[in-house]
Amino acid sequence: MADTAEQKKVSDDAKSTSSQKDSDSQAALVQRGDTLSGSKDVKKKPTTRWQHNWFVMSSLVSKDFKLKYRRSVLGVAWSVLNPLLMMLVLTAVFSYMFRFNIPNFPLYLILGQVMFDTMSRATSGAMSSIIDAQSLIKKIRIEKMIFPIEKVLFELLNFVISLIAVAIVQAFFRVPPSIYAIVGLPFAVLCVTMLSAGLGLLISALSVFFRDVMHLWGVVITAWTYATPIFYPYEMLEPWMQQVMLFNPMYHYITYFRDVMMWNTWPGFRETFICLAMALITLAVGYVVFRKTESKFILYV
Numbered sequence: 001m002a003d004t005a006e007q008k009k010v011s012d013d014a015k016s017t018s019s020q021k022d023s024d025s026q027a028a029l030v031q032r033g034d035t036l037s038g039s040k041d042v043k044k045k046p047t048t049r050w051q052h053n054w055f056v057m058s059s060l061v062s063k064d065f066k067l068k069y070r071r072s073v074l075g076v077a078w079s080v081l082n083p084l085l086m087m088l089v090l091t092a093v094f095s096y097m098f099r100f101n102i103p104n105f106p107l108y109l110i111l112g113q114v115m116f117d118t119m120s121r122a123t124s125g126a127m128s129s130i131i132d133a134q135s136l137i138k139k140i141r142i143e144k145m146i147f148p149i150e151k152v153l154f155e156l157l158n159f160v161i162s163l164i165a166v167a168i169v170q171a172f173f174r175v176p177p178s179i180y181a182i183v184g185l186p187f188a189v190l191c192v193t194m195l196s197a198g199l200g201l202l203i204s205a206l207s208v209f210f211r212d213v214m215h216l217w218g219v220v221i222t223a224w225t226y227a228t229p230i231f232y233p234y235e236m237l238e239p240w241m242q243q244v245m246l247f248n249p250m251y252h253y254i255t256y257f258r259d260v261m262m263w264n265t266w267p268g269f270r271e272t273f274i275c276l277a278m279a280l281i282t283l284a285v286g287y288v289v290f291r292k293t294e295s296k297f298i299l300y301v
Helices: 002-031 049-068 075-096 105-127 134-139 146-172 180-209 212-226 239-245 249-261 269-300
Strands: none
Touching: 049 146, 075 105, 075 146, 105 146, 105 180, 105 212, 105 249, 134 269, 146 180, 180 212, 180 249, 180 269, 249 269
């Protein structure tokens, strides 16, 4: 028994030493602007602070992308299959059981689904990004804002890939892309990205000081999902609920997305202004809160 206990202790010490070495190695790579994966062949190293931050951020995105699909048979194809499979399940439930009379309902559903899921995953990932990166934050001086923003950019990449699923459904229902999608789609994506970044910065900062935020955010996202017309029509709501819905930014972004991708209409300058204003205000609030609190992160992580 004594030999077994001693062997276990030696094994645990070896694992701890190995983990420490990996952390030290990763910190050194970030500090000198090298790739996080340990690549030695870097032709052009970053020279300015912005180039360095972008280099680290892009390396983190690449690392997360590889980790997500590592040892997966289908790999990146899941970014296309997942929204399609979820669309099929939800279509079966809501179009047959609840009988919503919406033309091309599967397309209506997948447009709302991919947009909301992008925001949900981006904010959830950003929320824990500072705590997950505590080993780096404690060892080296690094721009802390990189970590939540990287999670948002990572989900943005997944969203772009999931647009293949949207195109497949559009082709099935013979809904061709309109001229409005050329401008409207990038604008809607930009607004959702800014909203996600603002929320991500805000809750990532709050979760450092109040870990309850990490448990509460899942409840908020669930409630927000049902409070947004993703799988039901806006018109079925009571008049007072429709008025409340106007304060829901995801309602505006999903409606904008559907207008240019499904209904082939231009949402109008008023709706465009509302979408942009909500995104900018959220981003500004998140940025200010993060900058005000980041100097204290090292004391709480």
